Amino acid sequence: STTSTATTTTTTTSTSSATHQQKGPVWQRLSECFRGDFDNYAQVLEDRKQNLEPREGGGHEHFHCTLVPLTESTRLAAFYFDGNPDRIFRFRYYELVPAPNDSNDNDTNNDSNDNNNDSNDNDNDNEAVEMYLNTLHPDLERLLKSHATDPLCWPDVFENFQPAVRGEPKVTVLQQCEISWSREIDPVQHSYLADNNDNDNDNDNDDSLHAVMIHGPTVVDSTIVPGMRIRIVDQLSLYRDVFYINDRGFDPVTGAFIYGNQREVPYRLERVSTIRKDGGGDGDGGGGGGGGALLQRRVVNPDLEWTIGPDFRTAEEYDRKLRAIGGPSVKTNKRNIYKSDGDGDGDGPAGK
Template identity: 30%
Template sequence: MRRPTDFVMMGFLTTHFSIRTSFTFRHNKCCCLVIPRRCVRCCLNLSTQESKKTLEIFSTWLSWFQGDFDNFEQVVEERNQKIFPREGGGHEHIHCAIQPLFCKPDGHVLLFAKYYFNGNPDIVFRFRVYEAFPSVSPYHPEEMVLEMKILRFYEEAASRLKQINFDIFQLDWNSDHMYEYLVGCEVYWKYNTSTHQSVGEGPHFIGFMKGGGCSVYSPETKDIIHVKDDLILTPNHLWVNDRGFDNCQNYIYGNQRGIHYQMKRVQSGDALDWTLKATHRPKPDIAKAIEELDRQWKVSHQPSC
């Protein structure tokens, strides 16, 4: 997927998402993101220099955040060091695919995120809608950040989405029972112009949750999960340190050493394009070898009765 082009024109934010199913055009001084069978205007007034700067940052975040990201290189390095997932302190092979959906009338942008294991688009383990918009820091009201609400699909919509192989544009977006807002789990993104010490790139966004995390009811475990998350976003990386704990602070998911899933941007034609939905092809030998290593390690560490 090619990187999108972002620009500010005529006092309004216009973001051109270069995906097959959408394009943008200006109409009545508004930006319209067109998606099959629907068009939503997002009109944002840029009357001050400060608001122009805010929307330029928002536009940058949107262009960096969409696309495909994968941590296969991290997994290869860990397995070479005999480091395995979960109790072994390593990471599972995770691919994240994020695509823009549409703008709401209030200027908020909705995006669809899908996560799957082992570079296989058929092994989806999480899917969410994110609602992003300029906001203020929960700690410093005078500081501008970007706020991202996390929306979880209701059971009926989730089942429907699985049936249509996660073709998000086939869902009925007029339904009032599509998804629920996970209150308190908002992620705030702060823009930094300096080079990030760990990632090694220049300007970047740091993602954080107020208080470091939130607590939500899990339909899977039928109990409360305490979530902690911090993230790093650059033009070429999405690092995610998402962990879940039960009421006794036992790990449910995530890296047990608190190390980010270090996902790098993947584009068609590069070394990891076998992980992409549109171009998915047979795994290379090294990927098959790692899956077998992980299987053997998991079997050997099964708890005994």
């Protein structure tokens, strides 16, 4: 099955699938925009001005997302609190796969070029890209975290890693946590967009992408707390310079809130940088032959550059920024950091 294949051969699944499927505008947009650094500091600052603290206070934790391309179809994703890459609370491997196009079977006997052209236009409008979420081998995750401040080297670290136990996979798929990216804005699941005014940065329907959980709300085992079960509800929206993560987790029996924003206001992360190959290409991001050296990180939002890490700020600037939001989110949310970390697998405040 697709899922079981992704569990053990994730690095090749999407490549083989993509060769048999046309890559349309959704794929191209993901390849272009689903990379780089994103951070929600501006949202958190506004929360604190309104006296909204994390969790029960109705506010958001401050966190950062770094997406590093390994290949055209794969990403390493790290999420960390408070602009400190040494406080990564989740590391994931994402795999993009063109979704099966059911309309192809219906068109095989259609000899009309006009009809086929119409069908192709329809396919582009209805194009979807599935994304598999994977955990990393524990030793690989530890190794990547030891290079937390140098994400451009992650492709080489990933490529060169070999598990100590022969046959163990580098990555393992999170079952029933796949999401589907498309141009479609679900009027219910993406209703949060009606309350946001991101009309700059070419944020229109043709350029924005939106995601839902393929299997709907899913009950999963926590990857952090043994025996904990969490009901996951998650939606995403990606613009060129803004990334919305609307991820919540609930106790499947009592319905009690476990993580996410309790007002159900999505985390709004603004783009801080782009990460792409030297020369601006959108192809492979590394892996093999020093691929990581080909990547370049270009800051596009100087106001948030300090969130990338200690090499991008002074200690005084960092202290000043954290004081403005009442101190570290990690400290504010300490009792829940290890309880849940989201991302559709039931382990944190961040989303997929």
